Amino acid sequence: MTQYPSLHMIIDGERVSGAGQRTHAVVNPANGETIGELPLAEAADLDRALEVAARGFRIWRESTPQQRAAVLQGAARLMMERQEDLARIATMEEGKTLPEARIEVLMNVGLFNFYAGEVFRIYGRTLVRPAGQRSTITHEPVGPVAAFAPWNFPLGNPGRKLGAPIAAGCSVILKAAEETPASALGVLQCLLDAGLPKEVAQAVFGVPDEVSRHLLGSPVIRKLSFTGSTVVGKHLARLATDNMLRTTMELGGHGPVLIFGDADVDKALDTMAASKYRNAGQVCVSPTRFIVEENVFERFRDGFAERVGRIKVGNGLEDGSQMGPMANARRPEAMNRLIGDAVTRGARLHTGGERIGNAGYFYAPTVLSEVPLDAAIMNEEPFGPVAMINPFGGEEAMIAEANRLPYGLAAYAWTESASRQKRLAREIESGMIGLNSTMIGGADSPFGGVKWSGHGAEDGPEGVLACMVTKAVHEG
Structure with missing residues (x-):
């Protein structure tokens, strides 16, 4: 040892x-x-x-x-x-x-x-x-x-x-x-x-x-x-x-994830649920704001919450742990503040939203939906194990939401349309974009952002x- x-x-x-x-x-x-x-x-x-x-x-x-x-x-x-x-x-x-x-x-x-x-x-x-x-x-x-x-x-x-x-x-x-x-x-x-x-x-x-x-x-x-x-x-x-x-x-970042109605929803769910809670969400390029087209919103929201509910939280040194604790005492306190504010403003809490145990800094993987845009968590980088899932009515509104914040580090989008992929690559304001993928970095490719x-x-x-x-x- x-x-x-x-x-x-x-x-x-x-x-x-x-x-x-x-x-x-x-x-x-x-x-x-x-x-x-x-x-x-x-x-x-x-x-x-x-x-x-x-x-x-x-x-x-x-x-x-x-x-x-x-x-x-x-x-x-x-x-x-x-x-x-x-x-x-x-x-x-x-x-x-x-x-x-x-x-x-x-x-x-x-x-x-x-x-x-x-x-x-x-x-x-x-x-x-x-x-x-x-x-x-x-x-x-x-x-x-x-x-x-x-x-x-x-x-x-x-x-x-x-x-x-x-x-x-x-x-x-x-x-x-x-x-x-x-x-x-x-x-x-x-x-x-x-x-x-x-x-x-x-x-x-x-x-x-x-x-x-x-x-x-x-x-x-x-x-x-x-x-x-x-x-x-x-x-x-x-x-x-x-x-x-x-x-x-x-x-900092506040990674938008655009989920379109023509996406392979199951693949998107399996990929993004795992990516979101990597390192307890303490990742600058973490997918955070899920911007979901209305016709697949409920399917995506429910499938995401179901997968997140199965994540095993535990000591990172123990076999089988899929998510460890947050890194310091400040982070669970920040989660409680941001999630509490969102729920008070009308967001739906599907799973998580609380600390786990009284030893260490463990926090339950959390899913929120229908989060008001004026909630602090929709505007401040949460840097923790929480995903916000909201419905939007079509491509133009979804791109506008992706670009709404002054952050522009990483963005993700799921669609089977080649022409839409080209439009997204051009119009989303971000230093890195993953299309049907979370693989946005590599030793041979530049890593960095725009705006704030x-x-x-x-x-x-x-x-x-x-x-x-x-x-x-x-x-x-």
């Missing part, structure tokens, strides 16, 4: 306990018990990390594609070898089921292997000019990156934040979530053990506002990469403007280029 490891920061390859005495209690969400004490950074720790990152950038920007590829491929191999330990630690910290955590390791493996190939495909171009003249366009690493990762994918988010800068030739200071530190440290350790120079990547933890202000206020940092809520993202973006930092922002869901992209070639600047050189 994997034991929860001791906690630390990593600065200049050293395991650092911090300059001060402040710590953060890491809690197992399955039982609410403290499993570790995480040292929090003081200003001196952050200054040291910045100094090391500046040196690391000077080292790594000169690395060859072969060197970068070797590190990324080596880290991928080590993650495969350590998959079970990494997955168990992630489940202890965040609560998700062990099979989900294992898949998260594989996500990192695929991404690192893709980036290992992408380092050889960072192409420039030469422009046609009169004889004796030449213009070339090149891509260069942007510089040290401050990367902030949330708790919901404790392995995958740090993997994204570390992989792209390292592939691009940047150094990086990772500030992962204090709720899930050991997972992030495990990913970084794979990179260091695979030969990444110790100066290139650091991991710090601390009071979030203190750390963000300190790092983003430093002239060392040249780029901000953030995944998290829209509210925090807007705050960090304002801080980043003082030094005109480049930014990649992957923010952020800008820029991770993964794919775009993820590497987001950590680079373009330079034009004109020779006479």
Whole structure:
């Protein structure tokens, strides 16, 4: 059985306990018990990390594609070898089921292997000019990156934040979530053990506002990469403007799912019910607002509630658990507030709507229908195990509802009409759209949103280029 490891920061390859005495209690969400004490950074720790990152950038920007590829491929191999330990630690910290955590390791493996190939495909171009003249366009690493990762994918988010800068030739200071530190440290350790120079990547933890202000206020940092809520993202973006930092922002979502009368309803039900409650709904691209054409509304609503009622909730480490607890004490409280408001306003509660037990942060998978559009849950990202199912009268109204909110991260639609699929692809305002599928991501495709869901992209070639600047050189 994997034991929860001791906690630390990593600065200049050293395991650092911090300059001060402040710590953060890491809690197992399955039982609410403290499993570790995480040292929090003081200003001196952050200054040291910045100094090391500046040196690391000077080292790594000169690395060859072969060197970068070797590190990324080596880290991928080590993650495969350590998959079970990494997955168990992630489940202890965040609560998700062990099979989900294992898949998260594989996500990192695929991404690192893709980036290992992408380092050889960072192409420039030469422009046609009169004889004796030449213009070339090149891509260069942007510089040290401050990367902030949330708790919901404790392995995958740090993997994204570390992989792209390292592939691009940047150094990086990772500030992962204090709720899930050991997972992030495990990913970084794979990179260091695979030969990444110790100066290139650091991991710090601390009071979030203190750390963000300190790092983003430093002239060392040249780029901000953030995944998290829209509210925090807007705050960090304002801080980043003082030094005109480049930014990649992957923010909140409120995923619409359009179900048309010509859809394969049974397939849609089987697929979407499973997807909705993955990681207890704590997924930025989670399908959330089900926008159902009137002629199949009752069939879809009843079939969805029936499937959700069979989901087995339990400790993510236990065999057979299909949904684990929510990640922290704040999330069940948020569910009670949002669901209670919706029911008070007239929404129908079909299943769930309450906590399970009095140990840990378990919450029953919940289905609401006929939810008024002015209910808070129809306008705020719920980030939990709740689906809202409403009837709508045709394509135009359904598209309007999908686009009503300022979010635009992920959207889904189910229809057998090829012409409608083309219209939806064009008219839905979202960075990613799944048509008759929930597969909207991959190592080789960009991941990101529009409107309040952020800008820029991770993964794919775009993820590497987001950590680079373009330079034009004109020779006479």
